[in-house]
Structures are given as C-alpha cells and as structure tokens.
Amino acid sequence: MTSPARNSRNKKEKRILLWMALPAFAVYASLYLYPALSNLLYATQKWDGITKPEFTGLRNITYLLTQDDLFRKALGNNLRFMLVVVIFQTAFALLFATFLLKNSKTNIFLRIVFFFPTILSSVSVGIIWTFLYDPSYGSITAFLKAIGLGSHAPLWLGNESITLYSIALTQVWFHTGQMIVIYVAGLQQIPKELYEAAEVDGASRWQQFKGITWPMALPTTAVVVAYTTIQTFRAFDLIFAMTGGGPSYASEILVTQIYNTAFISQKFGYASAQSIVLVVLVLFITWLQRKTLRVNDGAK
C-alpha cells in the first residue's frame, strides 16, 4: 500500500513531467503533426495554392493510381534508384568498414577522408558531378579520352538508359562514408573472442566474415539499409541539381515529381496525394527490409 502523501507526490511529479514534455510536443505538433494532418485534408481537394480549395474526395488518389503514367514512371525510377544505391552503398560501406575497423592512425584518417563528402551540401555535390560528367569539359570524359577510350565515353547524364545510374553512383560516393562510420561502430561491438576462437578453429577470413561478421552485423545492416532507403526516396536536391529529372523524365523520382506537381503545375491537392503514396511506400519498404533481415537473423 502506498501512502496518500506518496501518491500525491507521484501525481505532482507526473504533472511536472507532462509540463516538461509540452514544449517538445508543441514543436512536434506544429511542425510535423499539423502539416501531416493538413496534408491528408489537401489530398482530398483540388487546390492551386491561391484560390479556394474544392473538395474532391478520393479522386486524387484514384486518378494517381489508375491514370498517371508519369507517376508510375517516377515510381519505377525510384525503386531502381533505391535498389542500386542500397546494394552498392551497403556493400561498399561494409567492405571498407571491415578494413578500417582497427583504430589505427591511418584507419582513422581514411575514415575521415571517406566521411568528408557527407559534410558537403548535396547541391554542391550535384554541381561538381555534373561538371565531372560533362561530355565536352568533364574530367571523366577527358580521362577516357586520354586512355584512348574517348569514343566509348557514355553520355552520363544525357543517355536516358544510364542517367539514373550515373546519379546513383554520385549518391553512393556521397553517402558511403557516412555508412562506413555506422558500420565501424557496429562491428566494433562484436566480441573479439569470437574471431580468436574462429582463428583457433582454422577459419579463413571469408569464413569468419560469413560466420561471425555478417550475422553479428545484421542489426547495423538493418539500420544502414533502412537509412539508405529513406535517403534514396528523398534524393531531391541531388537530382534537381544534376538533371532536374531529365532527360525526358529518365531521372524523375517521386520527390522531384511531387515538387513539380505542387510548384510548377500548381496542383497542391494532387501533390499531397502523391506524397501520401510516397510515405506509405517508404513505410512498407522499410518494414519489409527489417522483416527480411530479422527473419534471416532468426534463421541463423
């Protein structure tokens, strides 16, 4: 039995705690909750951002899912972009992290070097890589010309079939360093005894990786993959700076399309419907990835 005095003190403490949470909740509610709920409302309206909105029910969503070929194209582009970036960014990050695991001076220096692109603004990265890819003045083309492969130099940002992958390469370069740091932190938590035991048993480095590093790094991988996935769905600034979604919508992804729908076509209601589909999609993919990684983890 608790005394009435203690009960009263507990209630008082709870009230104080609630008051302390209020500023954070106010910020969250005004900057996230309210816009998110407003977005749901806008998705049911036809609105140009200036004149009075007109209620249209679920028409925006149904039209989007049944009639809009460009949205499907952007969605397909986004999924391909995500797949390429997630696979290569995760693979490179894990590979480099395994080599940079020890806290030697060289490794720390290299981690900083690899992390460096992450601190640049994405628009700057986009502009730099646009110059590198330029068919007339770009360093990549110049290098290919210098080694006699000039005639094979592709139009990195001009050829519709490779533009998206060229941007994906930039994205991988941009964020691999960040994922290396996450992986290094995760891999350093693996007990050294496991590797020592494996060495005593005569396991090769590959066997050690397969049997110890990979399964033990799965929780970190889940974080890296989920984070990279979200990054690929919000790679707006990079694509905007490099191609604007072109040529012929070849590099248009969902966020660039939402921007165009809202601010160029001035269809704010329809853009809200597109953004709802985007959020649902990201949630679903992230859930699927985590489920897959956990299943594998359980199987081991």
Next chain:
Amino acid sequence: MKTKGLSTFASLRAGVVALVATALVITPLAVAHAADAPTFGKACTTEGVSTGQKTTSLICQTGANGKLTWQRVRLGSTNAQPVANLTPPKGSIEFHHWRSEDKVVLQGIIDDFQAKYPGTKITQVITDSTNYQNLELSKVSVNPKAALVTIFRGQQFTDFSKANMMVDLSNERFVKQNVIQSALTPGILNGKVYAVPYQSLFNNPIYNTEMFAKNGWKTPSNWTELLGFCKTAKAKGIIPFAWPAATKGNAGQIMNAMMMNSDSSIAAITQHVNDIQAGKELVTDAWFKGIATKYAQMNTAGCFPDNVVAYSDVAAQADFAAGKAAIYPTGTFGMGPIKALNPAMAGKMGIFGMIVVDSKPVFEGITNNTFMFSINPKASSTDQKLARSFMSYLLTSQVAQKYAVGTSQHVSVINVDYAENVDLLNTSVIMGKKLVLAPRFLFTNGAVATPVELALMAIGSGKDVATVLADTAKQIKTALGV
C-alpha cells in the same frame, strides 16, 4: 504670293532637310569616341550600330529602299518627359529578386541611394530563378518587409494578380514618363500597370561577328539559309548553334523563334496555345507538329553540337566564348557571362532574328521583359513609399544606364545611352525590328508548358517527332485531367 509662298516653303524644307542630314551625321560622330569600336563610325555602314536609346538616338538600319540609313530608335514612348525619383521616408525594406549575377551592380546602386538618403536601408534578398518562380508568392505573402518584389512575366504575374499581391502603379509619373510605354505590356492587367519591366531582353541568337566576317558568312535571313548555314559551319568543324539542350529554360529560348512565325498573327498563335492548354488542340496536331519538325530538321542539318542531349548551358557559353561555336542562340542576357569567360569577345557579338520560314516573316525577332518591379500591398504604407521611391530611382535614366552598362542588359527606361558598352550598342539593332513578346510564355499552365518544352528538347536532340509528341499528348491529357 502663292508662288512665293511655295518657294519659301520649299527653301524652308530644304533647310530643314539639310539640318536633319547634318544632325544625322554629327550625332553619331559625337558619341563615336565613346563606343571605341571599329563598327561604330560616321557613316552608316554597319547594320545595328546605334547611338543609344535616347529619344534623339539613331540606329543604322536597312531602309525601305534596301540601303543602310540612320533612323530614329523606336522608343515606343508617347510622353517622354522623364521625372526625377521620389523622395523616400526613412526606413528599411527588402528587395526580392532572382538575379544573383546583378547583385554587385544593384548593390552599388543601393549604396548610392542610401548615401543620398541617409536613414534608408534596402536589403537584397536573392533566390535562384526556379525557386523564385515557385516559392516567392508564398514567401512574400507572409513577409510585409518584402516591399519591392520583382516578378516574372507570365505565370508568376498571373499568380500574383490572382492573389492580389501587387499595387496599382498606373498613376505614377515615373511609370508613365520614364519607361518605354510599349515595354509595359507584360505588367498590365485590365488596363492597369501592376508591374514595371526593367530589363528589355532580346531572346535572339548572338553570333560571333569576327568569325562570320572571317568566313564571309551572312546571318541567315530565312529557313533555307539557316539550314544551309548549319551545313557550311559544320563542314568547317564549327558548332553552328551552341544550343544547350540539357538546360531547361535556356534550351527553350529558340522555341520563341520557332513559334513567332508559326501562324499569321500573334492572336492565332495565342489561340493555338490556349486550345492546347484547354485540351481542345493536341501537340500532335499540325500547328505544334510543324514547330517540332523544325527542331528535327535543325538536328538533321547538323545545327546542334554532337552529344546535344547532354549539352549544358555552361558548355554552350564556353564553346561560344572560345570561338568553337558560331552562334549562342539564347539571347542578349548571355553576353555578360560570355565576356566574363573571354573578355576578348567584347565588341565581337552581334544579334539577329532567327527566321524559320521562307515566306515574309510576321515577326523579325523576340523581346521579353521578365524582370518586373512590383510593390507588395501587405507592406506598411511607409515601406511602400520607400519601395516606390527606390523603384523610381532605378527608373531614372542615369541609374538605369549604370545598371544596363554594368550588367550588359538593355533596359526599358528612356534616355539610356549604351555607348559605354559596345555589345549593347551592337545588339541594339534588334530594337529596330518588328519584335514580339517571347511567345513561349503564352504557355501559362506549368503542367502543359513543362512537357511541351521537354518534348522539343528531346526532338532537337534527335528523338522521333511522332513518338515524342504522342507521349507528350498523353502526359498533357493526364495533367489536365487532375
């Protein structure tokens, strides 16, 4: 009496003719030293050379008899009696615009204004043009300190007017008397002036005069000549048109030329655009298909650089500045950056109207007024007064001249002398032509304008006309259905 009267009149007429003839020779001579360029002399031998843009200025042009003669610059102003700027109240305002390249020159003008009127403060707030077009209305509507706001012609002007976000400036004397009246058109709605265009852009091809002279080339004056020129220049290893197909916006500039003579009048062209935007006409129909086909023909004739699909505006300017390209086809606003890349290009740039028909053209060139000043009605009355005063200051001839010369832009202000900037003088020729306001901006619905522009970029880059237009028609149908 009658005979004597006639004789007296005849003598008087002869005297006036002699006086005018003398003035015609003397006036260009008087400013010839200032231009300091070989193309500017006492005789009218080079088309396009002008003495400035004053009411008394002259321009060397082909007359009705086919010979070059000095003619009055067409100001289009009916009441050219400029007034001084308004006196400002003390205070501070924001001046919103998108031209980062003009920042230094504008800051110099602001500094002069603030020194002349202590207690005033004007702060430039610059956003890149794409975001400016898309976000500025939202920003300004919640920022009353943004008292002086520049607005793009077309969709942004329409949006600002829908939102009642511009003050009526019709009765301001500095608007009625300091601005070339014909240039005000894009800022007028229902007979009232809501925005005052500052720059007069000429979105016509700029060509390398030295290269043309060296090779004995003439600027093409019709479609057949244009395609022929492309083949000739290409055969010499020179890029005929440095068309930046990878840079949306600037790639769209030649669309103006393609549109301007695409039908018998601007009214007919406007009708086509309106019908496409209303879904009544398709881009696969004859009118737009005709325009698109010309892009394909230019591509086939070798007018554009190799790898044009990935050819950016940066590369286009670099190639033109380096003498690798004969023509930079976007407009006069490219002259400043080109000179920055290669100062030796100063005085070597000319302009011509891109005629893409073989019949007599309806229009001979393009003009545009995108940089328009407006006052934010949500600003306080004091801030509005300060904004008006600074706007009137910008619209005085001395200040406008400083801006024009410093930024290599023609302006829509009367009595501006371009003598200090030889390239502005050399490209003034276009002012004497029959110009039309850039017709690509007739597409005011972004959901239609974007796919239309992208389609033309793709076709100019070598894609099949029918396939691209069919896809584009489908995209427009989808966009209009939302």
